[in-house]
Amino acid sequence: MKSRIVFAGGSGFIGNALTKLFSLRDYEVFILTRKIRERGDGVREIGWDGKHLGEWIQVLDGAEAVINLAGKSINCPHTPANLQQIVSSRVDSVNAIAAAIEQVKTPPHVWVQASAVGFYGDTKDKLCDEAAPNGNDSLAKICREWEAAFTVAKVPKTRKVILRIGFVLGRDGGALPVLSRLTKLFLGGSVGTGRQFISWIHLADLVQMFLTAVEKENLSGTFNAVGPKPVTNVEFMRELRHALHRPWSPPAPEFTVKIGARLMGSEPSLALVSQRCEPKFFLQAGFRFQFPQLRGALENLNS
Numbered sequence: 001m002k003s004r005i006v007f008a009g010g011s012g013f014i015g016n017a018l019t020k021l022f023s024l025r026d027y028e029v030f031i032l033t034r035k036i037r038e039r040g041d042g043v044r045e046i047g048w049d050g051k052h053l054g055e056w057i058q059v060l061d062g063a064e065a066v067i068n069l070a071g072k073s074i075n076c077p078h079t080p081a082n083l084q085q086i087v088s089s090r091v092d093s094v095n096a097i098a099a100a101i102e103q104v105k106t107p108p109h110v111w112v113q114a115s116a117v118g119f120y121g122d123t124k125d126k127l128c129d130e131a132a133p134n135g136n137d138s139l140a141k142i143c144r145e146w147e148a149a150f151t152v153a154k155v156p157k158t159r160k161v162i163l164r165i166g167f168v169l170g171r172d173g174g175a176l177p178v179l180s181r182l183t184k185l186f187l188g189g190s191v192g193t194g195r196q197f198i199s200w201i202h203l204a205d206l207v208q209m210f211l212t213a214v215e216k217e218n219l220s221g222t223f224n225a226v227g228p229k230p231v232t233n234v235e236f237m238r239e240l241r242h243a244l245h246r247p248w249s250p251p252a253p254e255f256t257v258k259i260g261a262r263l264m265g266s267e268p269s270l271a272l273v274s275q276r277c278e279p280k281f282f283l284q285a286g287f288r289f290q291f292p293q294l295r296g297a298l299e300n301l302n303s
């Protein structure tokens with residue numbers, strides 16, 4: 001019999017890559033979603049509202065793993081109302097999964113919970129491993145509440161792993177396609193001071209980290225899910241221009257980033273904050289990166 005794996009919020013950017021990978025590895029894949037879609041790839045979607053218990057809990061009974069990716073995108077203006085939805089969509093989904101696991105007869109063996117390196121706040125050029133303290137900006141507080149809900153969940157038969165995810169580079173989602181479009185239009189200059197660090201990771205390496213978290217039975221706790229070589233914004237944009245065969249472009253000062261982000265319905269702090277994180281625990285666990293260098297990652301994604 002196939003092992004069953006359940007993805008909450010598995011219909012998005014990271015979820016798409018993960019459901020493909022686990023289907024190929026012969027798992028029986030389920031997605032918990034607020035909106036069931038037609039699909040022809042064998043992945044099954046089950047309705048939930050991300051908050052309350054319902055019939056969906058049956059799919060967790062006897063599952064090998066549950067992976068929770070659910071949450072409102074942070075790519076929106078960080079108004080008080082949006083921040084409230086960003087946090088509640090995350091905390092509510094964690095609480096719902098915890099309550100479901102408590103109710104089912106055979107709980108999943110492992111629960112992998114998404115978090116973000118935003119946990120550390122704006123760390124300037126300080127290198128953060130998993131022991132670095134929680135920051136104090138809005139996203140750091142949100143990550144604290146998100147992780148706290150997961151940490152207090154009483155699921156003694158289920159191994160628990162948190163992945164603090166960095167800036168994920170993929171073709172079909174996240175911020176890279178937007179940055180690539182701007183760069184192709186000769187708007188690929190650095191932003192703000194350009195000294196802020198970006199803790200990037202290629203999507204292919206991230207999905208292998210999730211696979212490791214599910215399949216390596218002695219793995220538990222909190223892990224930075226980032227590549228081994230964070231770069232400054234200046235270096236990132238230089239490499240992106242190189243990958244897209246574009247010349248030097250003028251830097252965008254902070255006030256233009258603020259105007260541009262507002263026009264694009266986004267949040268300027270996402271481009272201005274500095275996060276310099278290392279995947280210390282994954283490296284200690286012997287994780288091998290397919291794309292340790294930014295140049296190789298960007299060439300792969302633009303090939």
Ligand SMILES: NC(=O)c1ccc[n+]([C@@H]2O[C@H](COP(=O)([O-])OP(=O)(O)OC[C@H]3O[C@@H](n4cnc5c(N)ncnc54)[C@H](OP(=O)(O)O)[C@@H]3O)[C@@H](O)[C@H]2O)c1
Nearest residue numbers: 009011012013014033034050069070071072089116165168
């Ligand atoms: N992408 C990155 O670079 C990155 C970096 C750090 C952390 N992360 C974290 O990793 C997780 C997955 O990221 P992603 O890029 O795949 O995100 P995504 O594409 O936005 O997918 C997230 C999924 O969450 C569900 N969702 C959205 N709003 C929700 C709400 N209000 N209540 C319940 N569910 C909701 C949606 O599923 P349905 O519409 O089907 O319900 C959506 O497909 C997120 O929690 C994100 O914060 C991502």
